[in-house]
Amino acid sequence: MDIAEPLLAAHRARFAAVDALLPPAAPPAEGQRLDVATADGTRITGVLQRHRSAPGDVTMLWAAADVRQLFPYFGATGTEGVDLLLRALKGVLEAEEIGDDSSCVVLWPSRDAEAIRAFLDHGLVPLSAVGVRTAPPVGAAPAVAVRRARPDDFAAALELAAATFDYTGLVAAPRRANTAELLAPALRDALAEDEPAVWLAEEDGEIRAVAHCAWIDATPGSEAAELLPPGRWGYVNNVVTAPGERGGGFGRALMAHVHRELHRGGASRTYLYYNPTNPLASVFWHRQGYRPLWTSWEVRPASALR
Known part of the structure; x- marks a missing residue:
């Protein structure tokens, strides 16, 4: 899915600035576009995907049966941009019938505090994290x-x-x-x-x-x-x-x-x-x-x- 080149460049620059260990930001996801503009007219976008799991799918161990995942592209707009995209997502959800075994999910770099502010304001909680360990093994093992x-x-x-x-x-x-x-x-x-x-x-x-x-x-x-x-x-x-x-x-x-x-x-x-x-x-x-x-x-x- 294509998004404006300046926005994609700002998205990748944000990842590089937030955490040096992050890989280069992935190309835009496929899905439903959510296009909004900030107060100064900056155009930003999000891509919404929907994933449904059957009772026997292993993803049910950690995920809801009906997941709506948002991929934000808000560049340098920070908290304002995330807030606007989540408001747009809320508008989409209000037009749909939603069951109890459902969720909204955003996977985002852990060190982006500006985004965290907006996530918290919209009721999202940090249920899972990818943790990394870069140090080599050291010391002797305990006697077990x-x-x-x-x-x-x-x-x-x-x-x-x-x-x-x-x-x-x-x-x-x-x-x-x-x-x-x-x-x-x-x-x-x-x-x-x-x-x-x-x-x-x-x-x-x-x-x-x-x-x-x-x-x-x-x-x-x-x-x-x-x-x-x-x-x-x-x-x-x-x-x-x-x-x-x-x-x-x-x-x-x-x-x-x-x-x-x-x-x-x-x-x-x-x-x-x-x-x-x-x-x-x-x-x-x-x-x-x-x-x-x-x-x-x-x-x-x-x-x-x-």
């Missing part, structure tokens, strides 16, 4: 037994992975009744292959924590390259410590091992998704050296957009 998971660990690992959604369902996206069924295929496949990898922390023969990870190559034109600088990245997909063992050091020991293994596999940097509203995860991952690069701002249901 960590090993590669095997296919016969499937049932225990799945039970632990599903259990964490009881907690995240309170502080982030609501827990789905079929959470275990949605998690199972990817976990089973990971246990059957060398990559992606699953590691376990144990004590007295019992699994205390699990980490489901992979290697991701951010190459030109790939989906990963829209979020991350080029190169091979370690992806930390899901890390869970048993509820009764949180704070006991199992997560720290497990991630010390995982970071070394991902580095050994060719990843000089690692990334993950976490919930800024999660009082455990937000502290844990920052202490592990991660910082937010992108934040997903969301309001549920979509009709609650102000």
